[in-house]
Amino acid sequence: MISVKNLSHSYNNDGKLAVNNISFQVEKGETFGFLGPSGAGKSTTQGILTGLLKQQDGEVIVAGYDLKKVQNERFNKIGVSFEQSNVYSKLTALENLKYYADLFDVPTRDPIELLKMVGLEDRKHDRAGEFSKGMKHRLTFARSMINSPELWFLDEPTTGLDPAIAAEIKDVIREQKSKGITSFLTTHNMYIADELCDRVAFIIDGEIKLIDTPKNLKLQYGKKLVEVEYVDNGKLIKETLKTIDDKDKNRIANIIKNYDIQTMHTKEATLEEIFIQVTGRGLI
Template sequence: MEKHTVIRVEHLSKKFNNESALKDLNFSVHSGEIFGFLGPSGSGKTTTIKILTGQLVQTSGKAMVLGKPVEQINESIYEQVGIVTDNSGIYERMTVYSNMKFFANILDVEKERIDFLLTRVGLFEHKDKIASKLSKGMAQRLVLARALLHQPKVLFLDEPTSGLDPSTALAVHELLSELKGNGTAIFLTTHNMDEATKLCDNVALLNDGIIVEHGTPKALSLKYNKDKSYQIVLKGEKEFTLPHSDDTAKKINQWITNNELVTIHSTEPTLERVFIELTGRELL
């Protein structure tokens, strides 16, 4: 499947009362790509999504979504976009199914897709429950299912698995991977670096409104792998951490020959460790 640019951002900045929330952002997102926009709370992630979806106007710079400047986003663009944020909102007096049916009618989506999506996010058995009675995690799943009704070309996800239990989060991850495989571009904001490492093709690390690093998760981990070493477990649960050296190579070869080696892992830093090294900040 040929990929094309779905989001393009050039020198994007945003100020609130002369305080800079975003500073000279540059990046692009392609069809069939999960792009992680990563950083702690208050770093500018949600502000970026609001600009890209026409909810806020940038102070300077350019941003394009599906070939249109964000200042010109209209109904035809919204019909191709899905948005999941904390304030996406649901109709609390309606049932889960009625919420989905209401938007399916607006978007001219066949009703069969409602059952499919509610099943995928684990809400089918709760489809007759009043939305106000849902837990935070269940409400988040409903918002996600609603955003996927019309099979959008670009999906904006702001902390999509926040509050979800591990099994439901895994189901959401599988659904996002399917969407990516079908050509949807997914713009994912999160401070969960483990989630980003599993899901994202490319990431940008954001701190105080500035992109401090970008690339694939693996490339960034390897780039900042300054002290190469190996974690080794031998039979009898003997554990070692050994440096990258000729002597270590000889030992590993001997353990393999003697069938003593159980596991061996390289110790490149996680995305979270890379972020902390670059910024000195913990992810909260």
């Protein structure tokens, strides 16, 4: 669904590149995470892929369309949920979706269904300008699905949402994936990427440092540890042991054989810890 080869972009043509010779592919039905801190090049790349920024150097194919050629029909195939909501404040939630639906040349979804999906059905006749930041974000998210896109761009989809609503949004993303929708998710939130993404790319200073599955990254960079809690003479003891160390392996076997185990689980590095390890930079 997305093919990027040797893409570079400069805002001022001064030799300073916001995106520096990056290449990657996103397969149909995949949820692909584009991860990095503010200023890393995430928004620039998404802007080019969605047609908001003019492509400069490199080759980019999106949903079967070469972005160097003007083909407005490609917008019928993509949906974009922006981090910064850009809804029409004087229109109601329902009017926003109806207006946007009229811009497409393909059948569109029922606006009421989408508002219900994001918890705004009861506010459908309220002006968007009266909404909180989180509600505007949900309306923008709903709007991105109005044309049933084959390729879905999600920019920080859970930003500013309370945990319950964020969980519902993630469920919607999973549901769309089950229908074969391809998603390109840009975020600095490693936890949502870990939950939702098939593969992730780490981008820093305009360059992609690596691309892999969250599982492979944890196996490669994570510590192979086991945390075990057990009762010894009435006291709760907690130990962290290495699964690749023979002495610790014997210790684990001894604890299992001789003590009352309360909890035992493997401990793996988070994507954020791996990102810092790989790039030497944090996510802020």
